[in-house]
Amino acid sequence: MTINNASRTQTTFSARNAWAWTWPKLFAIALVLGGWELLFLSEWRPSYVLPGPIETFDALFKMAGTERFWLAVKTTMTRAGTGFILALVLGSIVGIAVARIKPLRLAVGNVITGLQVMPSIAWFPLAILVFGLNEQAILFVVVLGAGPSIANGVIAGIDHVPPAFTRLGRVLGAGPIALYRDIVLPAALPTYVAGLVQGWSFAWRSLMAGELLVIIAETPSLGTTLDFARQMSKVPELIATMIVILLIGMLVDSVFGTISRKIRRDRGLAIDD
Amino acid sequence: MKQAELMLRADNVSKSFGPEGAATVALSGVDMSIRAGEFVTIVGASGCGKSTLLNLFAGLDKPSSGTIEVNGKVALMFQEATLLPWLTARKNIELALNYAGVARSDRDARVAELLDIVRLGDWADKRPHELSGGMRQRVALARCLAQGARIVLMDEPLGALDAMTRDHLHDEIESIVKAQGLTVVFVTHNMREAVRLGDRVILMGSRPGRVVYEQSVPLKRPRTMDSNDIASRAADLTNRLKAEQGILEGADS
Numbered sequence: 076m077t078i079n080n081a082s083r084t085q086t087t088f089s090a091r092n093a094w095a096w097t098w099p100k101l102f103a104i105a106l107v108l109g110g111w112e113l114l115f116l117s118e119w120r121p122s123y124v125l126p127g128p129i130e131t132f133d134a135l136f137k138m139a140g141t142e143r144f145w146l147a148v149k150t151t152m153t154r155a156g157t158g159f160i161l162a163l164v165l166g167s168i169v170g171i172a173v174a175r176i177k178p179l180r181l182a183v184g185n186v187i188t189g190l191q192v193m194p195s196i197a198w199f200p201l202a203i204l205v206f207g208l209n210e211q212a213i214l215f216v217v218v219l220g221a222g223p224s225i226a227n228g229v230i231a232g233i234d235h236v237p238p239a240f241t242r243l244g245r246v247l248g249a250g251p252i253a254l255y256r257d258i259v260l261p262a263a264l265p266t267y268v269a270g271l272v273q274g275w276s277f278a279w280r281s282l283m284a285g286e287l288l289v290i291i292a293e294t295p296s297l298g299t300t301l302d303f304a305r306q307m308s309k310v311p312e313l314i315a316t317m318i319v320i321l322l323i324g325m326l327v328d329s330v331f332g333t334i335s336r337k338i339r340r341d342r343g344l345a346i347d348d
Numbered sequence: 349m350k351q352a353e354l355m356l357r358a359d360n361v362s363k364s365f366g367p368e369g370a371a372t373v374a375l376s377g378v379d380m381s382i383r384a385g386e387f388v389t390i391v392g393a394s395g396c397g398k399s400t401l402l403n404l405f406a407g408l409d410k411p412s413s414g415t416i417e418v419n420g421k422v423a424l425m426f427q428e429a430t431l432l433p434w435l436t437a438r439k440n441i442e443l444a445l446n447y448a449g450v451a452r453s454d455r456d457a458r459v460a461e462l463l464d465i466v467r468l469g470d471w472a473d474k475r476p477h478e479l480s481g482g483m484r485q486r487v488a489l490a491r492c493l494a495q496g497a498r499i500v501l502m503d504e505p506l507g508a509l510d511a512m513t514r515d516h517l518h519d520e521i522e523s524i525v526k527a528q529g530l531t532v533v534f535v536t537h538n539m540r541e542a543v544r545l546g547d548r549v550i551l552m553g554s555r556p557g558r559v560v561y562e563q564s565v566p567l568k569r570p571r572t573m574d575s576n577d578i579a580s581r582a583a584d585l586t587n588r589l590k591a592e593q594g595i596l597e598g599a600d601s
């Protein structure tokens with residue numbers, strides 16, 4: 076009985092939450108579009124430099140009808156996905172190794188934080204010299220952008236596992252592998268996911284920087300679309316592409332946010348968003 | 349009369365923490381023998397080394413000097429609730445069964461049985477944060493039993509509960525222990541609780557932690573926390589502890 080009531084209250088709450096979550100976003104969009112339209116109407120810059128929202132969205136819809144646009148999205152998303160997954164695998168392995176092995180932590184613990192702070196775009200000149208103007212150069216920088224955040228998420232997560240949990244594991248008779256698999260890693264999961272969220276945002280930034288710097292002929296991407304639009308002074312296309320980049324970034328981020336909230340809710344942890 | 353088998357023994361056990369010279373002496377010269385089927389309660393002020401002693405019995409730590417002997421598998425129920433928050437009640441118990449080597453095919457039935465013992469059958473699929481404090485401790489109790497140990501150490505398991513829930517769990521623990529013939533060491537800082545549960549009460553003093561007094565409790569069961577017999581014995585223990593620590597009269601806790 077009590078259980079049913081509890082879950083029912085929760086559903087009404089989440090419906091209310093959905094609205095509470097939606098309206099500020101709608102309001103923000105309205106505010107931006109309104110401000111933009113006013114700026115456009117004020118003729119602060121000539122309309123061929125700063126088009127209004129209507130012209131821009133018109134360009135966006137036209138662009139969305141072309142094969143080239145979807146090819147560009149596909150290229151960019153493939154790079155983002157590959158880079159992020161590589162960063163995830165490498166970052167996790169390095170993170171676990173550093174968290175577990177003391178000398179390794181003393182040696183590279185600070186380096187990881189240093190890498191995390193370093194703007195990944197600064198890697199591009201070197202990456203281009205080492206790999207050439209190609210996919211590898213882009214992937215290299217994306218992985219370097221996202222990897223340290225992911226590794227740091229693992230390390231912080233493992234460091235903050237309550238000692239009571241590891242003692243519990245020993246009392247229950249867990250071996251070293253079982254202890255990691257069943258207790259340490261699950262306990263570190265919320266912090267790990269926070270690292271992934273940050274890793275994604277770094278990956279996305281690095282990728283955009285990379286696509287503007289490493290233009291690979293015959294391979295349309297969102298970065299080259301931006302660059303061509305600038306060269307041709309097609310400002311509506313340029314802004315439309317920016318909107319697409321913004322939306323993809325936010326979409327992926329919100330997927331992570333949903334996962335992160337679910338994990339926290341399942342554990343009865345505070346949900347801060 | 350032949351005495352029951354010796355299950356736990358501490359022989360002149362001392363334990364210090366920290367660097368030599370500036371070490372905290374948590375236990376000093378502790379002797380203790382606990383026999384099969386006994387329900388022993390250890391009572392003492394906080395910081396007198398009760399948890400340290402249980403950790404030594406559980407093998408989580410080693411004595412600085414002296415010997416610990418343990419005759420069989422030991423399960424430990426922690427002071428703080430340590431249910432894993434990402435697992436349901438069922439999965440928390442199942443994990444203990446898994447580590448105890450219970451075959452996968454037998455685990456479901458065993459979990460149901462254990463949840464039944466602590467009367468939480470309907471709550472199997474709830475996560476810890478969806479349970480009350482008393483329920484969480486009952487799951488922890490079930491998980492402790494899941495380890496299949498004959499010796500059970502309990503470190504202030506009911507310290508954070510309200511009086512009614514606690515009284516209720518006393519009855520529950522008492523009947524489980526009797527039904528399964530367990531040997532129990534139950535740590536508490538509550539004198540009445542110690543007398544209510546124990547066949548024998550061991551009083552520990554502080555700085556350094558040591559055994560200062562022990563007494564068997566021949567009162568018939570079932571017992572209740574507020575009976576006069578228990579109250580007077582608890583008051584007697586409190587006075588002994590105060591005398592030991594050089595405190596004169598004070599309020600009973």
Ligand SMILES: Nc1ncnc2c1ncn2[C@@H]1O[C@H](COP(=O)(O)OP(=O)(O)O)[C@@H](O)[C@H]1O
Binds near residue numbers: 393396399400401557
């Ligand atoms: N791991 C530890 N490191 C240092 N000091 C400790 C440690 N564990 C316990 N102590 C000290 O040992 C003493 C006894 O602690 P404890 O056994 O937890 O007492 P109790 O359980 O009776 O409250 C305390 O002074 C405590 O500060």
Ligand SMILES: [Mg+2]
Binds near residue numbers: 398399400427503504
């Ligand atoms: Mg304690």
